[in-house]
Amino acid sequence: xxxxxxxxxxxxxxxxxxxxxxxxxxxxxxxxxxxxxxxxxxxxxxxxxxxxxxxxxxxxxxxxxxxxxxxxxxxxxxxxxxxxxxxxxxxxxxxxxxxxxxxxxxxxxxxxxxxxxxxxxxxxxxxxxxxxxxxxxxxxxxxxxxxxxxxxxxxxxxxxxxxxxxxxxxxxxxxxxxxxxxxxxxxxxxxxxxxxxxxxxxxxxxxxxxxxxxxxxxxxxxxxxxxxxxxxxxxxxxxxxxxxxxxxxxxxxxxxxxxxxxxxxxxxxxxxxxxxxxxxxxxxxxxxxxxxxxx
Numbered sequence: 001x002x003x004x005x006x007x008x009x010x011x012x013x014x015x016x017x018x019x020x021x022x023x024x025x026x027x028x029x030x031x032x033x034x035x036x037x038x039x040x041x042x043x044x045x046x047x048x049x050x051x052x053x054x055x056x057x058x059x060x061x062x063x064x065x066x067x068x069x070x071x072x073x074x075x076x077x078x079x080x081x082x083x084x085x086x087x088x089x090x091x092x093x094x095x096x097x098x099x100x101x102x103x104x105x106x107x108x109x110x111x112x113x114x115x116x117x118x119x120x121x122x123x124x125x126x127x128x129x130x131x132x133x134x135x136x137x138x139x140x141x142x143x144x145x146x147x148x149x150x151x152x153x154x155x156x157x158x159x160x161x162x163x164x165x166x167x168x169x170x171x172x173x174x175x176x177x178x179x180x181x182x183x184x185x186x187x188x189x190x191x192x193x194x195x196x197x198x199x200x201x202x203x204x205x206x207x208x209x210x211x212x213x214x215x216x217x218x219x220x221x222x223x224x225x226x227x228x229x230x231x232x233x234x235x236x237x238x239x240x241x242x243x244x245x246x247x248x249x250x251x252x253x254x255x256x257x258x259x260x261x262x263x264x265x266x267x268x269x270x271x272x273x274x275x276x277x278x279x280x281x282x283x284x285x286x287x288x289x290x291x292x293x294x295x
Contacts (some may be wrong), residue, residue, distance in 0.1 A: 004033040004062045006053070006086070008077035010069030010093060011043040012229070019093070019104065020044050020068055023111055030115040059084035059102035064268065070094020075243050077267050078144050087121045088198065089114065089268035096282050098186045101270055112271050120269045124183045125202055126261030127225060131240050131254055139167055139240055139248040143263050145184030147258050149229045150176030150209065152237040152249060157212065159232035164206070165225050178229050179204065179258040188244070194218040198275050204260065227258040
């Protein structure tokens, strides 16, 4: 039975294209059929035999999707891997790379583990979102990290009514609201003042952004909860954004519904690693005090 992989790369970096070529050569030598996104082919200088693919079915039937880049590249690859239910391995070429499983210094070992089949797969909770205005659907999408509703005009505050599980929670005058997954708790939700949530936890997060309100604390709800964000009819227009990648304008009076996604994203794990270690490494946390580690 043939084995196949899809390669997704940050083509704007010379280093990325060199690593992509090396990964493709290693996989082909191991008997894999290698696919790449058609729009990336001209920038990658890949060996003969690589199959250009395009469209939402690019990852259909592959054994694994490999993303070489930062979190943005991994999120782009997740768009293809998720509907195909294909495992996704992120190899970090960026700065932080919370979604990545390994760093570029260990790329050869990572490819060897993939070839040997020495990996496990974690399922990460996602969000489904739809936006309606005047009884008609104006947007429908999903997110791995977060869905945000933010003000569309820099100088004007956004008025939002937030309902949780069919009941009104609060009305905010704010810059916006972040609805995040545990995976996304270290992304925009964290920057907006939300908690860090271990990715194994099943929950939804709601984090107001710069809210002019007495109650503006982030909240963590059950994974079965539903958030409804209503843009006040008398406020300015808003912007809906999913994972910082897909955006839609929301006219005043729009209603955005966010709930747990029907499909998870399947992330590859090469070796067991406590999330505490990931936090310490990515944020450079000072685990040794000025008097040294007393333990």
